[in-house]
Amino acid sequence: MKRLRSATLEGLDAHPVDVETTFTKGLPGFQIVGLGSAAIQESKERVKAALLSGGFAFPPLRITVSLSPSDLQKNGSHFDLPIALSIALQNDETNLDGLFFFGELGLDGTLKETQAIFPLLLSLKNRGLVEKAMVPAASLERLSLIPGIEYIGVETLEEAIKVCKKEAEPRRVAPAPIPGQRLSVGGADYWYLADYPEDFAEVRGQEVAKRAALIAAAGMHNLLMEGSPGCGKSMIAKRLRHILPPMRLDEILQATQYAILGDEEPAFRPLRPYRSPHHSASKPSIFGGGSGNTPKIGEVALAHLGILFFDEFPHFQKSVLEALREPLQDHRVHISRVGAKVAYETRFLFVAAQNPCPCGNLLSTTHPCRCTELEIKRYKNRISDPLLDRIELYVQMQEPSPDDAPTLTSAQMHEAVIAAFARQMERGQSQPNGKLDEKGIDTYCALSDEADAVLRKAVVNFGLSHRAVANAKKVARTVADLAGSERIEKAHLLEALSFRRRS
Incomplete structure (x- = not known):
């Protein structure tokens, strides 16, 4: 019996899986047992085609592949490589202990990368369970960002077999450089991008709101802006992302992991995430969940380490607003399903914007307000005091004037944020002031x-x-x-x- 190691994801955590293969007498066949998903069951055809294309001759025996532990649900096409190798190396005596295998096979035997490999290896590394891994060569550059793992990159199943038999040298790659500028504080390294595609210089006037935004960014404090339509609330929220504090490598990796789990395009750069769900979004889409046994990640988790922006704040569902109190206070969100319980970190900067009344003209000097006192009261009462108590900064914005001149730029504000952030880290803080x-x-x-x-x-x-x-x-x-x-x-x-x- 041949035994190789791989892993499967359950929420954020990767669980090691032993891929065991035996050849027994009986009618020729190929069976995979151990609660494998549809993608794993389909791997039988991919594995057979890949092995045959490499000249492997299947013996007239029954092949049984067991994914252990058998009571754990397994998902992912990355099991193709360990399954194929466990068959091809059945009679080989090479010691492969301590080596993990990941990769999807093409019908011609080529090895393809999958998005699941990065969060799998990151979770295994954080738990101290992996030191060496065989992965698709196409994944080497991004995977090399995860420190402390020796990678063996292969392009085809044939090459993987030769490397395992020590008939070929493995491909190695130097760690990929992190884009942006590096800041060293207290013995730790941080990275940031000095790039401002949306500049605060474009926001005319609103000096008080800009000051509040600067404080919010420097300490990752939650911010609520109230003002008439068109006064610049959304402009400020979008520009906040580019002046946020630098990120450690582990934060870059964690943000990338969350993006992949949320089916988003991973960035692999020190740019904090920015999420802005529409006010009509459902509660599961914002907090995570879904109808299946495997909970999906939501907007509050995808915003981890970055910004979660709620425009038209009072128009969100009441259940969404009240549920927001947990991630704002505890910096975690818990999702429970029959088959799984998952907790995601939610250490984000919450930014909200709202009008002063339903028509938006209560603070306007040029447009009359059409709302009654009762309508204004009902509008503002949609947001409870316990939720507002979790927002540290509140600013009431004025209508912009054509005579307002641009003042602070994003570059100037970012420089102040970085200096303030450095002081926080030099004091020995593990989190910014707001957290x-x-x-x-x-x-x-x-x-x-x-x-x-x-x-x-x-x-x-x-x-x-x-x-x-x-x-x-x-x-x-x-x-x-x-x-x-x-x-x-x-x-x-x-x-x-x-x-x-x-x-």
């Missing part, structure tokens, strides 16, 4: 005596909740970082409180 937990707030958000006195007065005068106090400290910490201050002073706290939403 600090209670312990992190106590450790890194120390107030001066004067700032502490101001905060105590604000708690009494405005009735701030415990979460509101924590939010004010985190925003003030970012304001202080932008100013280059080691401590949070009175001026920093006052600016943070100025972005507090008033009822």
